[in-house]
Amino acid sequence: MYAFLLATAVSGTAAAQAYQPDFDPGKLKGPARGPANEVMVLGSPHLSYFPKTFDPATLRGLEDRLAAWKPDMISIEALSGAQCDHVRRYPGRYKDTIETYCWDPAPARAATGLDVPAATAQAEEMLASWPANPSASQRRRLAALFLAGGERASATVQWLRLPEAERRAGDGLDDKLVEMLNKLKDRRDESILIAARLAARLGHEQVYAMDDHTADRMVADEAGWGAAIKKAWDNPAANKRRAAGKAVQEKLGTPEDVLAAYRVYNSPEEMRLAHQGDWGAALEELSPQRFGRQYVGYWETRNLRMAGNIRDAMTPRPGSRMLVVVGASHKGYLEAYLHQMHDVRVVDTAPMLK
Numbered sequence: 577m578y579a580f581l582l583a584t585a586v587s588g589t590a591a592a593q594a595y596q597p598d599f600d601p602g603k604l605k606g607p608a609r610g611p612a613n614e615v616m617v618l619g620s621p622h623l624s625y626f627p628k629t630f631d632p633a634t635l636r637g638l639e640d641r642l643a644a645w646k647p648d649m650i651s652i653e654a655l656s657g658a659q660c661d662h663v664r665r666y667p668g669r670y671k672d673t674i675e676t677y678c679w680d681p682a683p684a685r686a687a688t689g690l691d692v693p694a695a696t697a698q699a700e701e702m703l704a705s706w707p708a709n710p711s712a713s714q715r716r717r718l719a720a721l722f723l724a725g726g727e728r729a730s731a732t733v734q735w736l737r738l739p740e741a742e743r744r745a746g747d748g749l750d751d752k753l754v755e756m757l758n759k760l761k762d763r764r765d766e767s768i769l770i771a772a773r774l775a776a777r778l779g780h781e782q783v784y785a786m787d788d789h790t791a792d793r794m795v796a797d798e799a800g801w802g803a804a805i806k807k808a809w810d811n812p813a814a815n816k817r818r819a820a821g822k823a824v825q826e827k828l829g830t831p832e833d834v835l836a837a838y839r840v841y842n843s844p845e846e847m848r849l850a851h852q853g854d855w856g857a858a859l860e861e862l863s864p865q866r867f868g869r870q871y872v873g874y875w876e877t878r879n880l881r882m883a884g885n886i887r888d889a890m891t892p893r894p895g896s897r898m899l900v901v902v903g904a905s906h907k908g909y910l911e912a913y914l915h916q917m918h919d920v921r922v923v924d925t926a927p928m929l930k
Contacts, residue, residue: 617914643777652729677787681726724748809853809854855871855872
């Protein structure tokens, strides 16, 4: 009897591994008529880790290439104000997430008298009837609403679209918020220095925060978890990837150097090394708690929800172009998941970065 059950289990496992679903959404593209949705995923290093000698002006060559592609929308690796408002209701699960990823909009709430839901609703109402040539007062008001709604990058877009003489307090912005926006526009963050600046240059009114951390959990055995994942990361592929990243960051003096760096971060080799050195290694991690597989589950869920957020942002504008500015480790996953969407064509970054 035991032998029969064992044979049945082995047979069932083999069948599960061999089965390939017949239905493949990625092969069923549409529509037959009309423009398709296009998505370009730009894998980026996190600029906050760049050396202090890095000059943000060297990003302008990359910005010119991205502007020439003419995206209609730009999404960024940031939590939306709405998601941060949600996770704050569950501090037992999301304490670390709140502290790490969620800016507290209390200063903007004090200046406007609006909480996140109310500010978000008012911002959406303004944008629904947004004039072709908004006044400086309207832009300041929208910037204040974005801040109160927890959308700092979108507030920065409005700030950058204002003439310098109009970047002042008023219409919901007090002196504290003005000081904050003046610092934000120069923050070492690809969501600002690439995405927000490009959005302002192209005449966009906002960027779309598409990151998702609802798969985060507090880990009971943090020391055990950390030790297991660190051990999994100690492998040749991870070491090779770190060395390549270090070499790239040591040479960033010109716009061409920056383009060369982005060619590395968006190459197929980068994603292969990322998988081999990170999630592929974690899958084989041997702790009794299977910490590595828990980590992979979190990572896959996060990227699936990010892809869903990107798709959702495009839904009201069929036939649009979306640029996604995201950490390079996410690029391969987002491209693969977005490719499964019927009405999405993933665009290769290689020609743009040449």
